Amino acid sequence: MSISRRNFLKGAGVAGAAAASTAVPGCTGTRETNKPGDGPRYGMVIDLRRCFGCHACSIACKAEQDVPLGRFKSWVNVSERGSYPNVRRDFLPVLCNHCDNPPCVSVCPSGATWQRKDGVVMQDDEICIGCKYCIQACPYGVRYTDPKKKSAEKCDFCVHRLDQGVLPACVNTCNARARVFGDLNDPDSAVSRLLASTPVQSLRPAMGTDPRVFYIGLDQAAAKPVKKQSSLLEA
C-alpha cells in the first residue's frame, strides 16, 4: 500500500467512525481495543534522529485544538546534559501516549475519559466533573485543566481529522517527517513497517501503561518525569 501524507487514511475515516460509534462516552464497561483483523488501532512513532526541535508540532497542536495560553497538549522537551566538552542536547516531543492500559481511564469516576476501539483515549468536556484524578494518574504529565472549561483536557490524536481520513495536525506539520502515524493493526501501514524494521522504545515502560506512541533513539535519561514547582498551583 503506498502511503501519502495527505491520504494515508484513505478509508480509515469510515473505519474510525465505526470504531468510535461502538464506544459510548460516560459508559465505562470493558476497555478492549481492536485486535488485528477487528479494525484499526492507531499509534505513532517519533523518530528522534530526525527531530531538530523546531516546535512546529507544538504550534500546530495549539492552533488545531485551540489550546489555552500556558497549557499544552503536545510539546517538545529540550534537555541539556553533561559537562563541557562532553555535552548533549536532546529533543523529546511529548503527547498523550494513547496507552493500551490507560490509568487515566481506570481512575475517571464519571466515565468522561474513555477509550475508543481504535485505541484513541478520549475526554468528554460535557461529562467531566473536573476532579483532576486523571491528571494525577497519568505518568506522563500530558493532561491539564482548561481554565475556562474547568475540565481535564488532553491530546485526542485529532480524531476530528482522523475520522475524515486526515493525519493529526502535529504529524501533518512536522517538517522533519519525524512523526509517523497510522494503523498498528495493518501490517502494511508505514507505522507498522517502521516498527517491524527499527528498534523502538516507549516512555517510562515500568509504569505498565503500554504506550502506543513509540520513539526511535530515545535516551531514557532524557525522559525522566519533570519536577513540578510547588509555587505553580493551578489558578
Place this chain on the structure above:
Amino acid sequence: MIGDITYTVPHLMYWDWRIAADLFIGGVGVGAFVIAVLNSLYYKDKYPAVSKIGAVLSPILIAVGLLFLLSELGHPMRIWRTVTGFNASSPLSWGALFQTLMIIVGAIYARMWLKPGSSKAARNLVGIMGLPIALIVGANHGWLLAISPARPLWNTGPATITAMIGFATTGMAAILLLLCLKKHKAPAAKEPSAAWMIQDFRALLVGALIVQGLTFLVWYISLNYGSADAQAALAAANESYGPLFWFVGIGLGLIVPILLQLSEIIGKRDTNTMPNVPLTLLTVVLILVGGYVFRYAVVMGGQIL
C-alpha cells in the same frame, strides 16, 4: 554547562489544600464513628459521652470533608455523573458512594444516641453495620492516593495503612478535645466524669500513635530504599515540604503528643488523681494540627514528581 537541564512547558500542581482537608476532616469523622461504636460495645456504655460525641461529630465532619472535595471540583454540580458513569476501577467512584452511605448511616446512629428511649440493641446493630462502611471509607482515602504508579510517594501499601491509623488517632483526638472542654466532676461523683474517660482513653491513644509512627516508618523506609522513582519522589517532596512535614506533621503531631502523654502516664501511677486536662488538651490539639499538616504535605509533596 554542568549537570542536567530540561526546558519544558509549565507543569502545574492540580490538587491543593482542599483535598488534604477532605482527607483529614472526613478521616476524623470516620475515626470518631469507629471510636463511638467500639466504645459503646467494649465499655458497654460506661462512657456514653464518648459515643454520643463521636456519633454526632461523625456525619457532620464527613459531610464537611465532602464539601471541601466538591469545592475542588471544576464542575461540582455534575457530581451525579459519578453515579451514572460509575467506574468500578476508580477509587473516587467507590469513595463517593461509600462516603455518602457513611453520612446516612452516621446520621441514623447519631439520631439514635440523641433520641431518648431509643433501643440500645438497635443502636448497636446500626453501629456494627456502619463499622465496615467506615473502614472502607478510611481505606479508600489511602487507596485513592496509593493506586497511582505515576505518584511514587503515594504508591505504596503502607500509605493506606498509615492513613487508616491516622483516622483512628485524629478521631480519638477530636472526641477527647470535646471531652476536655466539658465540665469536670470530682472523682467521687456517681457518673464517671469526662476527666476519668480521658484517663482510660489515654493509653489507647498513645498506643495508636505509636502504631501510626511505626507504620509511617515502614512507609518511609519503603520509599527511601525503594525504586529510583520512589527515592526521587521522596527527595523532591522533602525539598519543598520537608521542614513542614517533619517539624509539624511528625514532630509536633506525633512525637510530642506521645512524649507528653507518656510523661503523664509514667508520672501519675495513682489512678485516683485527676488527669491533667490542660496537658491532654494541648496533646489533642497538636495531634489534630499535625494530622492535617501530615496530609497536606503528603498530598502536595506527592504531586511534585
